[in-house]
Amino acid sequence: MTDTSLTPPAGAAPRAKTSLLREDAHTSRRNAAEKRFRMYGLIAVMCGILALVMLLISIVNSGASAFRQSYVTLDVYLDEAKLDKKGERNLEDIKKVSTFGYSPLIKNAVLSAMEENGIVIEGLSDKEAGALISKEAPATLRYFVLDNPDAIGTTQTFTLLANGRVDGYFKDRVTMESAALDKNTSPEQLMLADAFLEAGVLENRFNWSFLTAPDASGQRPEAAGLGVAMLGSLYMMLIVLVCALPIGVAASIYLEEFAPKNWLTDLIEVNIANLAAVPSIVFGILGLAVFINFAGLPQSAPIVGGLVLTLMTLPTIIIATRASLKAVPPSIRDAALGVGASKTQSVFHHVLPLAAPGILTGTIIGLAQALGETAPLLLIGMVAFVREYPGSPPDGFFDPASALPVQIYNWTQRSDPAFVERASGAIIVLLVFLLCMNALAIFLRRRFERRW
C-alpha cells in the first residue's frame, strides 16, 4: 500500500498536481464504488421525499378548502300560520311541524333578500333560489324555534350554510359549464350566489363547524363535520392509554427483570413479537367475539374500539418498554442492590425512571398507530353513520361514536363530489394529530434521555 501510493513516479510530469498521492486502479475502483453507493442512497432518500411531497401536495390541494365554507345571512320570518296554527305556543303542537314545514320559510327569506337587494335573475325559479340554502337549514330553524317558542311570528336573523354546489362554485369545484349539466344546481343559482356575495348577504369564512359538527348525510356535504369522529377517537385513545400502559409496562418489567429465563418465557417472547405483526383485522374479529358476543358490550361504542386497539397496541408497548429497560446499564441495578435495596426497589427507584422516556416514546408511537387504524373497527360496528355526540365519560364510552380514519373512509365512498374535499380535509386533521403525537414523542426522548 505504502510503496505503491507514495512512490513518486520517476520523471514525473512537473507539478501537474499538488498532491503526491497517486491512486492505483484498485483504490479508484473502491472510491468509485463508494461514490456510487452514496448516489444510490441519495436517490433512495429523494424518492421517499418526492413521494411524501406529492402526497402532501395532493391532499392539501384538495383538502385545504374544506376549512372554508360559504354562509348566507338571512332574515327569516317565522310564520305563525305555518309553525303554530293554534297560536297557543304549546311545545307539543310546535314539535308536530317537521323540518319539511320549515323549508318554505327559508325559500321566502331568500326571495325577500333578493327583493331587498334589488337582485333580479332571469330564468331563476323560486325553487332553485330556495335551494341555494343547505338542506341543513330547516333543522337549524326548527331547533331554534323549539328552544325559543316565543320567537314565532317575529323575524329573526340566521346565518345558514349555503348549498354544497354553491360552496363548490366559490372553491372552483363547480363551474358555470358544469352547473349547466348538473341537476342539483343551475347557472342561474350560481349567478344569484354571485349577486349575494356582492350584496354582502353571502360570505366565505373559516369553517369551525368542520371540526365540531357531526357527520351529515349524502344530501348535505356542506354540513358534514368531524366532531363525533374526533370525540370517538379521543375516547378510544384514552381507553388505550389507561389499559395498555399499565398492562404493557407491568408485563415488560416482569418479563425483563423478574421472570426466570426458561422455555416458557422464550415462548412468550416469540409470541409477543409475532402478535406485533398480526394484521389488525384479526384483533377486530377477536374483539367481536370476546367483547360484543361474549362480554355483551354495546356495538359501535368507543369502549369496544378502545379495548380492541389496546390489544393491538400492547405488543408494540411491551417491545418498546423491554428495549428501554434493557438499555439501562446493569451497573445501576448492581449499585442499588449493593447498597441493600430490594429487587423491587431497584426496579422502581432506579431502573424504571431511567427507562421512562423510552417507554413514553413507545407508548405514544403505539397510540399514533392505533389512531390511524380502521380495519379492526370495521367488525365492531364503528364504521357507521353516527350523528349523535357520545356523552361525557365514563357513560360516553358506551355511546355510539365514529373515529377519524373511519370518517375518512366513509366520506370517500359518498357520491357527492364535495365529500372528496371533506375527506382530504379530514386527512389533514388526522396528519396534524399524528404529527403532534410524534413530535411529542421526539420531544420527550430528547428532553429526558440519559446516555451512559
Next chain:
Amino acid sequence: MSFTKLAVSALAITAIGATAASARDQVQVAGSSTVLPYASIVAEAFGENFDFPTPVVESGGSSAGLKRFCEGVGPNTIDVANASRKIREKEIKACAEAGVTDIIEVRIGYDGIVFASQIDGPAFTAFQPADIFNALGSKVLVDGAIVDNPYSQWADFNSDLPAADINAYIPGTKHGTREVFEDKVLLAGCEASGAFEAMIAAGMSEDDAEDACIDVRADGRSVDIDGDYTETLARLDANPNGIGIFGLAFYENNTDKLKVATMGDVAPSTETISTGEYPVSRPLFFYIKKAHIGVIPGLKEYAEFFVADEIAGSDGPLSEYGLVADPELENTQMTVFDEVTMSSDM
C-alpha cells in the same frame, strides 16, 4: 399466547363489571352500501324531527348485514338490515335457527342501474340489450355459431355505436349490483341476441347455457371493480372510451362528469324506471326484527318514517337523491303499521 389470553380475560372481566346494564336507546342499522345513503338521509331527518336519538347506520354489504341480522335477538344485535336484494331462503333459515323468527320485510323503492361514460368521450346513445352481452360475454353468437368473443370495438357488432375500443368497468362479484347486471343485462342480452337459443340447440342444458351467458370475457376488456362507484368514476376519468356501471343516485350526483347511455332508446331516470320502460332496476329492502319493536325505542317510528310519503314518496328527499319511489308505497306503509311479518303472509 398465554399472555394474551390472560390480558383478554382480564379486560373482559373489567368490561363486564363496567356495563351492568347497557340497554340501547338508539336504533342500530347495518347492510347494503346501496341503501346506506338513503338510510342515512332518513336517519338524519328522523333524529331532527323526533325525540329519539339518530339511528346508527353501518354499511358493509347486503350479505354481511343480513348475516349480522340473523345472529340473534337482543340489544347486542342489530335491529334493521338494509339489503339491495331479497332475503334468501338460506338466510331465513339461519335467522330462525338463531331465534330471529318474526321478520318484517319492507320494500322502500327501486334502484336504477345505469351505464355511463366520461362526459368528453364518445356518446353511447344506442344501446340495445344485446349490445352489452355482445361486448362483454365470453362466448357470443357470430354467423350462427357460438365462438369466443372476437369483438374489440363497439361498432364491430352494432354500426350505430361508436368505433371505440370496448372497455367496461363492471361491479365485482361481491356486489349485489353484479347479480342484477348478470340477470337483467347479460342474460337478457344473451336471449335477445339469440346466443341462448343457439347454446340450447348445441346441446347445452338450460342451466349450463345460463351460466355460459353470464360468463364475462376474461381478456381484459371487462374489468371487475371491487371497490365503490367512486373507484369506477376514477377509472373512467382516466379512460375516455371506458364505460362504467353506476347506481342511478350516484350518476345523478355526478351528471357534470358522466354521460349516461340509453338502453333501448330510453334514458334512465326516476320516471322511466318507475314505469318500467328502462329495464335495468332492482328493488331495495330493509328487514326489521319484530322482537325488537317496543324494546328498542324509536324502531317502529323509524320504519314508519322511512316509508312515509314525505320521505319515500315521489317528491320526498329519497327520490330527489335518486331512489325510484315504489308505486305500491301505500301497501308497504300498511305492512309496517300492522307489523306484518314474512312468515305470516306466506
